[in-house]
Amino acid sequence: xxxxxxxxxxxxxxxxIFGIITAMISNLHLHISRQNxxxxxxxxxxxxxxxxxxxxxxxxxxxPYWNAILSGLVNTIIVAAFGxxxxxxxxxxxxxxxxxxxxxxxxxxxVYINIFRNIPLLVQILFFHTLLINTLPEVNNAYxxxxxxxxxxxxxxxxxxxxxxxxxxxLPYFFITRRIKTGVFLSVISIGILYFSQWEHPVLNRxxxxxxxxxxxxxxxxxxxxxLYTASYIAEVMRGGFEAISYHQYETARALNISYxxxxxxxxxxxxxxxxxxxLLNQYLNLTKNASLGIAIxxxxxxxVTAGTILNQSGRALEMIFIxxxxxxxxxxxxxxxxxxISHPQWKRHV
Amino acid sequence: xxxxxxxxxxxxxxxxxxxxxxxxVLAIVIIPMHAVLTVFCxxxxxxxxxxxxxxxxxxxxxxxxxxxxxxxxxxxxxxxxSGLCLNLLLAYWSIPLATILAAGICFILINxxxxxxxxxxxxxxxxxxxxxxxxxxFFNTLILPMLFNPKLIxxxxxxxxxxxxxxxxxxxxxIFLGAYEAISYHQHESAKALGISGWKxxxxxxxxxxxxxSLPALISTYIGMIKDTTLVMIIGLAxxxxxxxxxxxxxxxxxxxxxFFFILGFLFWxxxxxxxxxxxxLERTSNYGKT
Numbered sequence: 126x127x128x129x130x131x132x133x134x135x136x137x138x139x140x141x142i143f144g145i146i147t148a149m150i151s152n153l154h155l156h157i158s159r160q161n162x163x164x165x166x167x168x169x170x171x172x173x174x175x176x177x178x179x180x181x182x183x184x185x186x187x188x189p190y191w192n193a194i195l196s197g198l199v200n201t202i203i204v205a206a207f208g209x210x211x212x213x214x215x216x217x218x219x220x221x222x223x224x225x226x227x228x229x230x231x232x233x234x235x236v237y238i239n240i241f242r243n244i245p246l247l248v249q250i251l252f253f254h255t256l257l258i259n260t261l262p263e264v265n266n267a268y269x270x271x272x273x274x275x276x277x278x279x280x281x282x283x284x285x286x287x288x289x290x291x292x293x294x295x296l297p298y299f300f301i302t303r304r305i306k307t308g309v310f311l312s313v314i315s316i317g318i319l320y321f322s323q324w325e326h327p328v329l330n331r332x333x334x335x336x337x338x339x340x341x342x343x344x345x346x347x348x349x350x351x352x353l354y355t356a357s358y359i360a361e362v363m364r365g366g367f368e369a370i371s372y373h374q375y376e377t378a379r380a381l382n383i384s385y386x387x388x389x390x391x392x393x394x395x396x397x398x399x400x401x402x403x404x405l406l407n408q409y410l411n412l413t414k415n416a417s418l419g420i421a422i423x424x425x426x427x428x429x430v431t432a433g434t435i436l437n438q439s440g441r442a443l444e445m446i447f448i449x450x451x452x453x454x455x456x457x458x459x460x461x462x463x464x465x466x467i468s469h470p471q472w473k474r475h476v
Numbered sequence: 477x478x479x480x481x482x483x484x485x486x487x488x489x490x491x492x493x494x495x496x497x498x499x500x501v502l503a504i505v506i507i508p509m510h511a512v513l514t515v516f517c518x519x520x521x522x523x524x525x526x527x528x529x530x531x532x533x534x535x536x537x538x539x540x541x542x543x544x545x546x547x548x549x550x551x552x553x554x555x556x557x558s559g560l561c562l563n564l565l566l567a568y569w570s571i572p573l574a575t576i577l578a579a580g581i582c583f584i585l586i587n588x589x590x591x592x593x594x595x596x597x598x599x600x601x602x603x604x605x606x607x608x609x610x611x612x613x614f615f616n617t618l619i620l621p622m623l624f625n626p627k628l629i630x631x632x633x634x635x636x637x638x639x640x641x642x643x644x645x646x647x648x649x650x651i652f653l654g655a656y657e658a659i660s661y662h663q664h665e666s667a668k669a670l671g672i673s674g675w676k677x678x679x680x681x682x683x684x685x686x687x688x689x690s691l692p693a694l695i696s697t698y699i700g701m702i703k704d705t706t707l708v709m710i711i712g713l714a715x716x717x718x719x720x721x722x723x724x725x726x727x728x729x730x731x732x733x734x735x736f737f738f739i740l741g742f743l744f745w746x747x748x749x750x751x752x753x754x755x756x757x758l759e760r761t762s763n764y765g766k767t
Contacts, residue, residue, distance in 0.1 A: 135590045142596065149623040156622040243748035244741045245703035247710075248717060252737040255724065259733065414608040421710055432614050446615045450607065457606030 157443075164443055169194075175434060177425045179341040190435055194448065197430030204347055204426060205413040211352035212412060213405075216359025221389050223364050234360065241357035247418055249354055254346035254422045261342070264333055272326045274334055277342060281327035284338035289315075289322050343424035347416065355412045362408060366401030367393055403468035410460045414453070427452065483723055487740065490558025490719050496550060500561050503538040507568050510534045511754050519761045524683070531572045538565065554633050558714035560743060563705040566715075570640040571698050577641065578648035582686070583678050585649070586656060601646040609704050612639050617711050636708045644701050651697065655690035656682060688762050695755030699748045706744075716740055 157164065169191045177184040181203055182196040222234035241249070261277035262268060268275040273282045292315040299308035327337030370393055378388040417428035425434070428449060436445045489497055510531070517527050542565060544551040557565065581597060588594045604612065616639045621630045659682060667677045709718040720740055724733040 134584070135588050135593050138584060138588070138593055139590070142593075152624060152626075153622050155626065159626070239749075240745065243699070243703075243745040243752075245706040245717075245744055247706045248737065248741055248744065251717065251721065252741070255733050255737070417608045417610050418707070418710075420610065420614075428608070428611055428614075432611065442615075442618045446619060449611050449615070450603065453608065453611065454603060454606045 162440075162443075166444055168439060168441060168444070173435075173438075175438060177430065177434070179339075179344060179425060190439070193430050193435060194427070197425055197427040198452070200425060200430075201413070201416050201427040204344065204351070204416045204419065204424075205409075207348050208351040208355065208412050208416070209409050211348070212355040212359055212408075215352065215356035216363060219356060219360035220363035220367060221386075223360065224367050224389075225385065238357045238360050241354055242361070246350065246354045246415055247421055250346060250350040250418055250422060253350045254343065257342050257346055264329075267329065267334070272324075273337075274327055274329065276334070278334075279339045279341040280345065281334045281337050281339045283324045283326045285319075285322045285324050289318050292318065341424075343419065343422050346422060347419045347424050347426075351412055351415060355408055355415075358408050358411070359405060362401050362404040363397070365404070366397035369400050370396050399467075403464045406460060406464045406467070410457065410464075413456065479728075483729060483736070484739070486559070486723060487716055487719055487736070488560040490562070490714050490716075492556055492558060492561070493552060496544070496552055499541045499544070499549065500557075503541040504561060504564055506534055506538050506541075507564060508750075510568075515754070515757050515761055518758060524679075528576065531576075535569060535572060538568065555631050555713075557633065559719050560716040560740075562708070562713065562715045563702070564747070566637060566640060566705045566708065567698075567702045569637060570644055571701055574641045574644035574701075575648055575694070578645045578652055579683060581645070581649055582652045582656065583675070585653065586682070587674060587678065601649055604642055604646040605650070609639075609643055609707055610710055612643055613707055613711050632711055633708075633713060636711060636713060640701070640705065643704075644697065647697050648694065651690045651693045652686050654693070655686040658689045659685050691755065691759050691762065695752060695758075698755075699751050702747055702751060703744065716743075 156162075170189050172187055173184070173190045173193050174186050175193070176186055177193060177196060179200075180196040181199050182192070184193050184196040219234045219237060222230050223238070225231055225234075258277050261275060264276045264278060267281075273280065275281075292311050296308060296311055296315065299305075299311060325336055327334045327339070367389075374392055374396065375388070378392045383392065416426055419426040420429040420433055423429070431445050431449055436442055489500060492500055513530060514527065517530070540549070542552070542557060542561075543554050581601075585594045585597060613636055617632050617635045620635045620638065621628075624630060663681055663685070667673065667681050672681065706715060706717045708715050709721075712718075714722075717740070720736055723729050724736055729736065
């Protein structure tokens with residue numbers, strides 16, 4: 126591809142790039158010196174002076190800035206994790222519906238995909254946020270489900286020690302790998318632990334709820350909108366994977382009198398998985414990046430904390446830009462390496 | 477008092493001066509006309525440079541119509557653009573420019589004699605692709621005025637415009653490079669045998685095939701761009717979504733938020749669907765050779 130005719134073009138472009146970069150750096154330096162800004166990351170160790178209400182890692186005013194960034198990052202990861210799980214399940218259902226032999230089921234999936242793909246994500250996020258705030262009741266007449274409350278500030282649930290969750294989280298693993306006896310044993314044990322463990326119930330006061338854990342309404346709106354939006358893309362990706370399978374497979378399955386769901390589960394999905402997996406991971410990456418839109422409804426995710434709160438409070442624009450760039454580039458780099466690894470033909474052969 | 481027409485007017489034109497609204501309507505009408513003209517050009521196999529001149533001319537025309545020049549048309553500040561027109565015009569002003577820029581940068585990436593130049597350009601656009609558009613918009617409003625001479629004042633809308641162009645360009649380059657890979661190696665060998673190389677090869681052999689191969693992916697990226705123009709709300713521009721938020725914060729419209737969200741959603745759905753339909757038409761007309 127290297128062409129000697131274009132050596133002059135390259136030299137001119139090199140000079141242009143150097144010129145632009147030099148001019149920009151000198152302008153930046155001019156601005157920094159004029160506005161008495163300083164550049165350095167030592168401020169991250171200072172006291173932050175602001176609380177973040179809705180976090181999984183507590184952040185309070187006397188904690189340093191890096192803790193705020195960390196709690197924002199954890200918020201983003203948790204939103205992305207919930208969104209990915211819900212979007213994948215919903216997308217799988219929609220994709221299976223799209224290939225179903227009934228026109229009504231097929232058109233339901235088509236209409237869903239058409240609507241949610243063609244409306245901007247930000248409109249959906251703001252819509253669900255406004256809808257939840259306006260339809261759910263105030264705190265003093267909250268819906269009560271068992272010991273949990275549903276209000277327009279969030280869902281308040283009873284909590285217990287997080288270690289209790291470990292057997293419950295590991296449960297699906299044993300069932301998926303067909304270790305049923307271990308799974309049943311573990312579920313009996315986890316039910317026992319849940320029954321006897323110490324629960325902290327949310328208490329309804331006059332103006333607010335205290336105690337227990339909560340999902341805030343911003344979190345809820347963000348996760349709902351992200352997963353509904355991404356589910357439509359995932360459904361398209363999976364449908365593409367299903368369509369790449371030879372129609373002989375479908376016909377053979379039908380000839381063997383396998384039901385539609387079983388055919389999808391045991392014949393089509395294992396073959397389609399390596400085909401759609403790279404595109405699926407790409408959608409996961411998109412969802413993670415789109416989680417930064419939480420700033421529109423005031424959810425303190427990574428970008429909201431760094432660019433919204435810390436930047437406004439400390440005025441360190443350049444440092445914050447640097448941190449955001451590095452973090453997102455690293456996330457992107459690792460996921461792209463993973464995607465290119467699994468989309469390698471050699472890997473596919475072993476699936 | 478509930479007044480649907482004035483609400484819709486606010487949603488679509490926002491704070492644009494009342495007397496000059498006809499100009500904005502005209503500018504919006506030009507966009508589908510441009511789309512139809514492009515299909516016409518492809519159908520009659522006009523030269524690519526004619527399409528380029530047409531595109532740039534219509535871009536300048538819409539820009540002139542919307543901000544005026546002070547002599548013939550009353551001049552309006554670029555920041556006074558708002559509402560759905562801002563979304564549509566931002567998309568219209570960034571999509572063709574980004575595609576042209578991407579085609580130019582692809583030429584450099586494919587033909588550059590120094591690998592390091594291609595590497596640096598690739599790194600720059602990879603960085604753009606790895607960041608979410610919100611972060612780019614948010615930071616560019618802060619950092620772009622810092623990177624230029626202090627005398628040059630860059631408004632938020634201009635920063636958003638530049639960001640959208642570069643963001644779309646980064647994705648379009650990736651699509652174009654993928655399409656370049658799809659060109660059969662016989663084409664390159666034939667070009668070599670005929671002694672065609674460099675710009676001539678790129679312009680007459682690579683680019684037409686790249687455009688044709690990349691059309692479906694390009695259209696879906698364009699649809700994504702149309703949707704992404706709503707993100708300028710976050711940096712404080714009064715686009716349709718920002719105006720919607722203003723509208724439903726008023727007491728008169730407070731209880732009709734579902735209706736307003738549905739109206740806006742429908743308008744975006746319509747725009748995106750029309751864009752997809754246009755892409756299908758373009759695909760059909762550009763499918764020479766096949767019956």
